[in-house]
Amino acid sequence: MSKFTLKVNGRTHTLDIDPSTPLLYILRNDLGLQGPRFGCGLGQCGSCTVLIKGLAVRSCVTPVSAVRGAEITTLEGLARDGRLHPVQQAWIDEQVPQCGFCQNGQIMTAKALLDKHPNPTDQEIREGMAGALCRCMTYYRVQAAIKRAAKMMAAARRASGSEVIA
Ligand code: FES
Numbered sequence: 001m002s003k004f005t006l007k008v009n010g011r012t013h014t015l016d017i018d019p020s021t022p023l024l025y026i027l028r029n030d031l032g033l034q035g036p037r038f039g040c041g042l043g044q045c046g047s048c049t050v051l052i053k054g055l056a057v058r059s060c061v062t063p064v065s066a067v068r069g070a071e072i073t074t075l076e077g078l079a080r081d082g083r084l085h086p087v088q089q090a091w092i093d094e095q096v097p098q099c100g101f102c103q104n105g106q107i108m109t110a111k112a113l114l115d116k117h118p119n120p121t122d123q124e125i126r127e128g129m130a131g132a133l134c135r136c137m138t139y140y141r142v143q144a145a146i147k148r149a150a151k152m153m154a155a156a157r158r159a160s161g162s163e164v165i166a
Pocket residue numbers: 037038039040041042043044045046047048049058059060061
């Protein structure tokens with residue numbers, strides 16, 4: 001066991017844990033963050049995705065020792081001041097989820113995609129979302145929601161005069 005400091009959703013946590021423990025287990029079991037889901041546990045489905053330094057990372061295959069001190073964002077950390085992130089709002093507006101199991105991965109991957117490509121083409125969406133699997137085949141609604149979110153984020157940037165919507 002080792003002492004680790006993790007920064008998750010703007011809060012710092014000190015934990016005494018096995019360094020090889022997957023980050024997903026720490027988030028769900030120790031910190032009570034149920035947004036990231038356990039799907040395959042093998043890094044293949046995307047349902048456990050979180051953001052680390054703005055990149056979509058599969059927390060089921062990421063040992064906690066690899067993210068010591070890094071800023072980690074989970075689905076729970078997207079909303080600000082009681083307001084949903086535009087990606088979350090677009091997901092509701094487009095009624096994307098069916099069973100919902102994969103949707104953490106879809107939303108977090110979409111957030112990383114939009115941070116990199118604020119106005120993504122269909123091809124960029126396909127490539128950026130390629131590893132986020134959905135058994136319910138919500139892919140067309142995911143694509144529509146990403147485009148809606150891109151418009152909402154652009155409008156928010158214009159309104160605030162900012163380059164970035166966190
Ligand atoms: S649960 Fe992590 S990629 Fe499937």
